[in-house]
Amino acid sequence: MKPIEIKPGIYWVGVIDWAIRDFHGYVTKNGTTYNNYLVMDDEVTLLDTVKHDFDATAVENIRRVVDPYKIKNIVINHIEPDHASSIAAIMEYAPDATIFITERGKKGLDRHFDTSRWKFRIVKSGDTLKTGKYTLTFLETPMLHWPDSMVTYIPEAKLLISQDAFGQHMASAARFDDEFFSCHSQFELDDAIVDYYANILMPFGKLIEAKIQEIVKLGLEIDMIAPDHGIIWRKDPGYIIQRYLDLAKGKADLAAVIIYDTMWHSTELMSDPIMNGIKDEGVPCKVIKLRSTSMSEAIKEFWRARGCLIGTPTINNVMFPSVAEFLYHLAGLRPKDRIVGGFGSYGWGGGAVKEAYAKFQQMGLEAVEPGLQVLYKPSAEDMDRCYEFGRDFAKRLKEYHGKFQAV
Numbered sequence: 001m002k003p004i005e006i007k008p009g010i011y012w013v014g015v016i017d018w019a020i021r022d023f024h025g026y027v028t029k030n031g032t033t034y035n036n037y038l039v040m041d042d043e044v045t046l047l048d049t050v051k052h053d054f055d056a057t058a059v060e061n062i063r064r065v066v067d068p069y070k071i072k073n074i075v076i077n078h079i080e081p082d083h084a085s086s087i088a089a090i091m092e093y094a095p096d097a098t099i100f101i102t103e104r105g106k107k108g109l110d111r112h113f114d115t116s117r118w119k120f121r122i123v124k125s126g127d128t129l130k131t132g133k134y135t136l137t138f139l140e141t142p143m144l145h146w147p148d149s150m151v152t153y154i155p156e157a158k159l160l161i162s163q164d165a166f167g168q169h170m171a172s173a174a175r176f177d178d179e180f181f182s183c184h185s186q187f188e189l190d191d192a193i194v195d196y197y198a199n200i201l202m203p204f205g206k207l208i209e210a211k212i213q214e215i216v217k218l219g220l221e222i223d224m225i226a227p228d229h230g231i232i233w234r235k236d237p238g239y240i241i242q243r244y245l246d247l248a249k250g251k252a253d254l255a256a257v258i259i260y261d262t263m264w265h266s267t268e269l270m271s272d273p274i275m276n277g278i279k280d281e282g283v284p285c286k287v288i289k290l291r292s293t294s295m296s297e298a299i300k301e302f303w304r305a306r307g308c309l310i311g312t313p314t315i316n317n318v319m320f321p322s323v324a325e326f327l328y329h330l331a332g333l334r335p336k337d338r339i340v341g342g343f344g345s346y347g348w349g350g351g352a353v354k355e356a357y358a359k360f361q362q363m364g365l366e367a368v369e370p371g372l373q374v375l376y377k378p379s380a381e382d383m384d385r386c387y388e389f390g391r392d393f394a395k396r397l398k399e400y401h402g403k404f405q406a407v
């Protein structure tokens with residue numbers, strides 16, 4: 001792939017992965033990119049690598065700018081294999097390079113590769129690497145989103161290489177934010193941002209807020225943010241910072257999403273009048289059937305909306321497996337500031353809706369009690385109850401959402 005000069009002497013040498021649809025279980029419907037960067041200075045320095053599948057392309061991309069043997073330093077901001085697994089291929093061409101990495105990064109890298117012959121320099125926040133006219137300044141960002149993570153700031157270029165932060169899974173001909181709209185819409189951009197944030201970064205909202213404040217306090221001048229996935233922010237880096245702050249603070253749309261599954265359609269039948277009740281209260285509502293939708297899509301829609309209703313039939317006294325899986329996964333993402341409720345059909349003892357509420361409580365989410373259960377197929381009266389349930393939920397949602405608007 002053709003390298004692109006993003007700042008004088010600093011090149012994007014990344015890879016566009018048009019085909020990937022399963023990124024460790026996360027459905028990347030638009031593919032992704034693995035961005036890495038080459039600093040052509042007195043000391044040639046590579047910032048991050050790409051995914052092992054693209055070893056040959058990674059080396060070829062570098063070769064289009066410089067003989068890889070000339071690489072003096074390699075910065076590994078994050079050891080996850082999508083960014084660090086080409087390191088072995090690169091080290092074959094640049095065996096004398098020094099790897100700049102955090103202490104925890106080194107420990108993790110040692111678990112993936114035989115590093116015994118590689119040279120390392122362990123770095124901490126504030127440490128620098130002078131490559132010539134550029135100074136690479138490292139800033140650790142532990143648990144954003146792995147313990148080893150850091151970002152690299154280059155003051156002379158006002159450039160932040162932000163690693164996974166501010167990224168999106170989006171294969172595109174566009175490399176920069178200002179090019180994006182020639183091939184995509186604003187909706188696609190925001191969808192990709194929320195999708196990435198919800199699925200990867202949701203648990204770390206507090207840390208993200210604190211790290212952004214720290215960067216603001218340091219007074220770093222930033223006119224370009226170059227993440228390791230998706231587009232590079234050069235026209236308006238402030239946009240993505242503000243969007244992240246909003247997402248980190250739990251900002252949501254005044255909207256609802258119904259996430260359900262069903263065996264014999266009774267729970268599904270309930271969804272329809274519930275949706276109408278919500279809509280008639282003036283609250284936009286999406287409906288997602290779990291077995292027809294990827295988990296990552298459902299997680300994104302959950303995070304976009306202020307309120308969520310979970311629909312599940314009872315199977316063997318418990319929730320339907322796809323719903324249980326969704327809530328189990330969601331709990332790990334530690335959602336906050338959302339209002340939820342549950343409904344579903346059952347045949348005899350029930351139990352699924354109760355179980356869903358136990359999960360809501362475990363997550364500490366505001367739950368509209370007691371939920372709605374219907375015996376087998378909903379009757380006409382049941383459908384009316386569903387409609388009222390939807391209306392009541394929407395009223396509570398609006399009230400709840402208002403609290404966030406007030407502050």
Ligand SMILES: Cc1cc2nc3c(=O)[nH]c(=O)nc-3n(C[C@H](O)[C@H](O)[C@H](O)COP(=O)(O)O)c2cc1C
Nearest residue numbers: 263264265266267313315316317346347348349350
């Ligand atoms: C394999 C299976 C196991 C079930 N186990 C229970 C159960 O333990 N308790 C219960 O109340 N209903 C149980 N049911 C009945 C369903 O909850 C009932 O048929 C319900 O209407 C299904 O809703 P749905 O059409 O949305 O799938 C079970 C149904 C099936 C097919």
Ligand SMILES: [Fe+2]
Nearest residue numbers: 078080145164
């Ligand atoms: Fe990562």
Ligand SMILES: [Fe+2]
Nearest residue numbers: 080082164229
């Ligand atoms: Fe990544």
